[in-house]
Amino acid sequence: MGCSSSLPDRGSGRLVGPNVENGGAADAKNLRVKLVLLGDSGVGKSCIVLRFVRGQFDPTSKVTVGASFLSQTIALQDSTTVKFEIWDTAGQERYAALAPLYYRGAAVAVIVYDITSPESFNKAQYWVKELQKHGTPDIVLALVGNKADLHEKREVSVQDGMGYAEKNGMFFIETSAKTADNINLLFEEIAKRLPRPALSSSSSIQNP
Amino acid sequence: MENADVFTGLHEFLERMRQPSASDFVKSIKSFIVSFTNNSPDPERDSAAVQNFFAQMEVDFRVHPLWAGCSEEELDSAGEGLEKYVMTKLFTRVFASLPDDVKLDNILHEKMALVQQFIRPENLDIQAPFQNETSWLLAQKELQKINMYKAPRDKLVCILNCCKVINNLLLNASIASNENPPGADEFLPVLIYVTLKANPPQLHSNLLYIQRYRRQSRLVAEAAYFFTNMLSVESFISNIDAKALSMDETEFEKNMESARAILSGLSTDLNSQPNQSDQPVNINKEPTAPPKSSKVPSLSDLEDKGAALLVNDKQASQVFRQYPYLFAHVGDLTVNDVEDLLNNYKQLVFKYVCLSKGLGDSAPSLPLKSSETQDRQHAETAKQQDHTRAAEPNDGPSKDTDRKDDGSNTGSLFEVESLESKLSEDQTVAPQDSKHEESSQSQLS
Numbered sequence: 001m002g003c004s005s006s007l008p009d010r011g012s013g014r015l016v017g018p019n020v021e022n023g024g025a026a027d028a029k030n031l032r033v034k035l036v037l038l039g040d041s042g043v044g045k046s047c048i049v050l051r052f053v054r055g056q057f058d059p060t061s062k063v064t065v066g067a068s069f070l071s072q073t074i075a076l077q078d079s080t081t082v083k084f085e086i087w088d089t090a091g092q093e094r095y096a097a098l099a100p101l102y103y104r105g106a107a108v109a110v111i112v113y114d115i116t117s118p119e120s121f122n123k124a125q126y127w128v129k130e131l132q133k134h135g136t137p138d139i140v141l142a143l144v145g146n147k148a149d150l151h152e153k154r155e156v157s158v159q160d161g162m163g164y165a166e167k168n169g170m171f172f173i174e175t176s177a178k179t180a181d182n183i184n185l186l187f188e189e190i191a192k193r194l195p196r197p198a199l200s201s202s203s204s205i206q207n208p
Numbered sequence: 209m210e211n212a213d214v215f216t217g218l219h220e221f222l223e224r225m226r227q228p229s230a231s232d233f234v235k236s237i238k239s240f241i242v243s244f245t246n247n248s249p250d251p252e253r254d255s256a257a258v259q260n261f262f263a264q265m266e267v268d269f270r271v272h273p274l275w276a277g278c279s280e281e282e283l284d285s286a287g288e289g290l291e292k293y294v295m296t297k298l299f300t301r302v303f304a305s306l307p308d309d310v311k312l313d314n315i316l317h318e319k320m321a322l323v324q325q326f327i328r329p330e331n332l333d334i335q336a337p338f339q340n341e342t343s344w345l346l347a348q349k350e351l352q353k354i355n356m357y358k359a360p361r362d363k364l365v366c367i368l369n370c371c372k373v374i375n376n377l378l379l380n381a382s383i384a385s386n387e388n389p390p391g392a393d394e395f396l397p398v399l400i401y402v403t404l405k406a407n408p409p410q411l412h413s414n415l416l417y418i419q420r421y422r423r424q425s426r427l428v429a430e431a432a433y434f435f436t437n438m439l440s441v442e443s444f445i446s447n448i449d450a451k452a453l454s455m456d457e458t459e460f461e462k463n464m465e466s467a468r469a470i471l472s473g474l475s476t477d478l479n480s481q482p483n484q485s486d487q488p489v490n491i492n493k494e495p496t497a498p499p500k501s502s503k504v505p506s507l508s509d510l511e512d513k514g515a516a517l518l519v520n521d522k523q524a525s526q527v528f529r530q531y532p533y534l535f536a537h538v539g540d541l542t543v544n545d546v547e548d549l550l551n552n553y554k555q556l557v558f559k560y561v562c563l564s565k566g567l568g569d570s571a572p573s574l575p576l577k578s579s580e581t582q583d584r585q586h587a588e589t590a591k592q593q594d595h596t597r598a599a600e601p602n603d604g605p606s607k608d609t610d611r612k613d614d615g616s617n618t619g620s621l622f623e624v625e626s627l628e629s630k631l632s633e634d635q636t637v638a639p640q641d642s643k644h645e646e647s648s649q650s651q652l653s
Contacts, residue, residue: 068396
């Protein structure tokens with residue numbers, strides 16, 4: 001019920017740009033970033049991503065079927081670009097032990113809960129702890145309360161979410177994949193928080 | 209599609225290596241391959257050596273006159289050609305070369321053989337609207353091709369194609385049932401289920417081999433994501449226990465016992481005529497030997513019965529509404545519908561052929577036009593080949609059809625995909641070391 005289910009665009013472009021060695025940055029001006037999505041099943045992880053990717057039309061981004069992997073480039077005001085490669089994970093309890101395979105090497109983790117579900121908020125806190133222990137050092141963590149359009153069913157208050165995020169030094173936002181509220185803001189804020197490689201150092205990059 | 213120049217792969221690479229100015233490259237490649245035969249297997253060291261060699265050669269290609277003025281695609285293609293050539297040569301030396309890996313392959317294979325006997329989609333949280341066991345056969349088929357290839361990229365493509373089929377099916381199911389578009393919550397469970405049912409050969413060794421010898425700079429983005437899913441499938445399956453399937457301990461053990469009995473029954477009964485009374489357990493779960501009964505209605509009987517029911521059913525039009533193209537006119541269709549139509553068609557053929565086979569109908573036939581008959585034969589051939597696949601590295605025309613179909617299904621879904629069609633002509637050739645390579649052999653060895 002999180003988001004509309006029309007067909008994703010079938011248009012596709014070839015992946016452009018140089019192949020870079022595994023890792024984050026392409027160069028100081030054009031970052032390539034692995035972002036992993038964690039959270040209970042049914043909180044709307046894939047809806048958030050679909051909304052983000054569909055909302056901004058970028059002819060060079062590859063649009064694929066399904067939403068388990070999507071990539072999207074955004075341009076920031078300082079004329080840099082950030083290409084997010086978004087890795088979705090299965091949220092069911094039985095698959096929790098597999099998560100390290102996915103968040104290994106991620107520069108960003110977006111941990112999603114459903115504001116109508118206290119259990120999903122508990123689960124989100126579990127993921128925060130796990131990432132603090134085992135995630136990439138310097139990983140950017142974002143806590144997202146989704147389904148913010150369902151006010152009347154709200155069971156996790158804004159204060160609870162914000163308070164927990166502040167205590168753990170995370171970025172916090174409430175979103176609605178359904179109405180698109182705050183979806184772009186979420187990714188823009190994450191982009192601003194990414195550690196930037198020093199402008200001079202692009203030595204680890206394959207020569208063009 | 210792309211420029212014909214880039215549709216060359218291994219062949220194009222070997223052509224370039226025949227140029228006199230390539231002699232230094234030929235020498236390095238030759239000596240690199242020879243250097244491997246002198247050492248005993250050491251995966252860590254071997255993998256690092258191969259990756260470094262590829263990286264160095266790619267740097268050298270870039271500045272060499274042979275590739276002067278070439279595009280990124282052509283350089284990339286040269287790198288692919290090199291990888292394919294070198295790894296085909298090193299394959300027997302580096303694939304499943306350690307006894308421990310062989311052992312893990314066997315353990316995993318046995319586990320899948322057992323669990324596949326009793327696993328249900330519900331055990332993995334696959335929601336009802338997304339359950340589609342008949343169509344999942346298509347995905348299983350892709351995965352089972354993995355040992356037909358030696359090059360890491362080609363093996364990886366089998367995995368990616370499997371994932372692609374699943375994604376398509378999930379997407380269709382989500383549209384049909386008005387569910388949210390499928391994400392990992394839907395995808396991973398189906399991939400696990402499909403893998404269990406496919407029980408692909410030497411899965412553990414294949415994954416290690418791709419991880420170690422696929423050029424690291426190409427195992428990125430979408431390919432990396434779906435490869436990671438396959439690693440996570442392996443991990444999940446190795447650790448399957450009662451809890452992982454939401455079964456209670458005794459039920460799980462009982463199921464495993466029955467599965468063992470079925471498997472051992474299978475292997476002993478293969479020689480003698482199967483006699484149901486000899487098999488003590490769960491004969492109704494036995495997938496390959498359905499209880500024989502003279503009362504099985506024929507296909508046409510069933511068809512007549514169904515037609516009679518439909519005629520009397522006031523809701524009949526509801527039923528047909530599930531099939532979006534049934535009431536379409538030619539003028540309503542656009543090129544964009546071809547993908548969906550083809551998918552629907554394949555599902556239909558598979559379902560029909562499977563049902564027919566299940567009923568023991570030896571020669572199922574749809575009322576097809578002659579131009580369609582070919583497709584039907586492919587579907588049937590493909591099915592028959594399920595049994596002989598491992599023994600036949602080259603399954604001829606039906607494979608070509610599969611490849612083309614897959615390509616048209618998804619356009620440029622995977623970044624390696626355009627190379628797929630590019631190399632497809634080589635794929636049947638390379639693993640067998642025939643023509644192209646033999647002729648280059650004189651220069652490369």
